Amino acid sequence: MEAPETAEIPGLAPGLTGVPPCDNTYVFDAERMRQLTMFWVGGFKALLIEGDPAAGKTSLIEQWHARLNVPLYKVPCSPTTESFRLIGQLLPTEDGKLAWKDGPVLKACREGTSVLLDEYNTLDPGEATALNMLLEGYSWTIPETGETILPAKTTRFFATQNAVDSKAAVAGRNIQDVANDDRFSYMEVDYLKPELEEALVLRHLLAGKVDKAVAEQISRICVKVANNVRVAFRQDAPGVDKPLSTRVVLRWAKYTVMYQSVMKAQNRSGLHYAIRQAVRMSAAMAGAVNEQITAVAGYDEDMNS
Numbered sequence: 400m401e402a403p404e405t406a407e408i409p410g411l412a413p414g415l416t417g418v419p420p421c422d423n424t425y426v427f428d429a430e431r432m433r434q435l436t437m438f439w440v441g442g443f444k445a446l447l448i449e450g451d452p453a454a455g456k457t458s459l460i461e462q463w464h465a466r467l468n469v470p471l472y473k474v475p476c477s478p479t480t481e482s483f484r485l486i487g488q489l490l491p492t493e494d495g496k497l498a499w500k501d502g503p504v505l506k507a508c509r510e511g512t513s514v515l516l517d518e519y520n521t522l523d524p525g526e527a528t529a530l531n532m533l534l535e536g537y538s539w540t541i542p543e544t545g546e547t548i549l550p551a552k553t554t555r556f557f558a559t560q561n562a563v564d565s566k567a568a569v570a571g572r573n574i575q576d577v578a579n580d581d582r583f584s585y586m587e588v589d590y591l592k593p594e595l596e597e598a599l600v601l602r603h604l605l606a607g608k609v610d611k612a613v614a615e616q617i618s619r620i621c622v623k624v625a626n627n628v629r630v631a632f633r634q635d636a637p638g639v640d641k642p643l644s645t646r647v648v649l650r651w652a653k654y655t656v657m658y659q660s661v662m663k664a665q666n667r668s669g670l671h672y673a674i675r676q677a678v679r680m681s682a683a684m685a686g687a688v689n690e691q692i693t694a695v696a697g698y699d700e701d702m703n704s
């Protein structure tokens with residue numbers, strides 16, 4: 400099967416529980432959409448999505464399911480998440496007996512819906528291995544009840560994670576064993592392209608009733624600075640110890656709008672001031688980012704150009 404130019408993907412009827420809410424400001428990138436479509440219509444079962452913090456991994460899978468009306472069970476993973484939390488366990492009932500309760504993974508297998516294992520590589524590799532058979536669609540017998548489960552054909556697993564070798568050093572990430580890794584298709588998610596990120600910031604500001612010309616200028620400057628900082632980060636520029644994420648850019652733009660007039664009255668730059676309210680940075684990074692803002696905006700913290 401070749402990748403088609405356009406594709407219509409059948410979704411489910413609206414109204415099922417577990418469907419994530421639609422984010423109308425969400426921007427779909429064509430390449431990500433194509434990869435996700437191929438995975439989806441190709442009948443593959445498990446997809447691993449990697450990228451820097453807040454590049455847009457979780458939201459991509461969420462919004463995909465929101466549009467298709469397919470329930471998505473999101474499970475945050477951590478080093479102490481044990482596989483029974485994902486698969487299921489015997490729990491006491493009101494009358495003092497024990498009854499089997501499906502975890503999100505088993506629930507999705509029964510229904511043919513989706514599971515998102517968020518921050519997958521924080522999971523203990525041994526616990527991740529317990530999922531191997533289900534990830535591949537094999538039938539599986541619940542030891543506690545003897546019931547055999549054959550995952551429905553449309554069951555899909557998504558795992559998101561920050562790469563272990565990502566330059567944005569993220570502490571506490573495991574490398575899953577090869578057998579587990581082997582079962583996943585792979586997708587890398589990078590930050591949005593500048594024009595898409597700018598459109599996103601603009602939409603948020605306009606939704607907040609910001610004047611269009613002001614909103615356009617702020618979106619352009621914030622996204623440009625963020626991209627310069629991301630490049631500096633990848634090139635190991637001194638002081639730049641992390642990238643500025645889309646999340647941060649959005650907060651920064653919104654704070655800028657809020658502070659701009661107050662600051663201007665004091666002859667100070669709202670842009671320079673607001674970034675420090677939007678994200679914690681080391682002194683060295685704050686200095687480097689400040690210089691970037693001055694270069695892009697054309698004026699410094701004290702409004703001197």
Ligand SMILES: Nc1ncnc2c1ncn2[C@@H]1O[C@H](COP(=O)(O)OP(=O)(O)OP(=O)(O)O)[C@@H](O)[C@H]1O
Pocket residue numbers: 424425426427428450451452453454455456457458459559560561591599645646649
């Ligand atoms: N394409 C996009 N359209 C709209 N908003 C986006 C997009 N990509 C990212 N965002 C924004 O960035 C935020 C972070 O995205 P998301 O939670 O998907 O990142 P992540 O890669 O899963 O991050 P983490 O590694 O921290 O879990 C979202 O809340 C959303 O506001």
Ligand SMILES: [Mg+2]
Pocket residue numbers: 456457458517518559
């Ligand atoms: Mg995430």
